[in-house]
Amino acid sequence: MPSPQYLIAHACFDCRKSFKITPRKDLSAVCPNCGGNIQEMGRSFKAPPAKDLEQWEKIKVLFAAGFRFSSYRSTLGPPLPDRLADAAAFIRDNPAHPLRVAAPNNSFGKQCSE
Numbered sequence: 001m002p003s004p005q006y007l008i009a010h011a012c013f014d015c016r017k018s019f020k021i022t023p024r025k026d027l028s029a030v031c032p033n034c035g036g037n038i039q040e041m042g043r044s045f046k047a048p049p050a051k052d053l054e055q056w057e058k059i060k061v062l063f064a065a066g067f068r069f070s071s072y073r074s075t076l077g078p079p080l081p082d083r084l085a086d087a088a089a090f091i092r093d094n095p096a097h098p099l100r101v102a103a104p105n106n107s108f109g110k111q112c113s114e
Contacts, residue, residue, distance in 0.1 A: 005022050006023075007021060008020065008021065008022070008040055008041075008042065009041045009043065009044075009045035009046075010029055010041060011038060011039055011045065012033060012039075013060050015033045015034045015036070017033055017050060019031070021038075023040070040068070041059075041063070041068060042070040043069075044069045044070060046069075054083070054084045057084050061084065061088075061091070062081075062091070064104060064106065065091045065100065066101065067080070067097070067100050069099065071099075076098060077094065077097045077099070078090070
């Protein structure tokens with residue numbers, strides 16, 4: 001009997017929406033809302049409200065630095081920052097954080113320095 005398909009949260013940084021879709025090997029997917037690219041965020045990702053621009057920018061900065069939201073409560077390490085203003089220091093001070101699993105991606109515009 002095949003294992004059940006599970007869904008993974010993806011986010012569109014352009015329209016600030018999250019969608020749960022099946023995993024893709026090439027990690028590419030299209031936003032059903034705007035047609036742009038959506039990014040695989042991880043199974044534990046919880047999207048902030050679309051109007052909360054600061055939280056979306058914080059998520060974008062963390063994502064660009066290689067953080068993914070695969071498991072939050074069961075990982076060892078400091079909690080992710082609550083505010084965008086704290087993201088640069090968090091990224092700089094946590095190069096081996098357990099949620100930092102991807103290579104940095106500089107294609108998202110504004111970045112926090114590492």
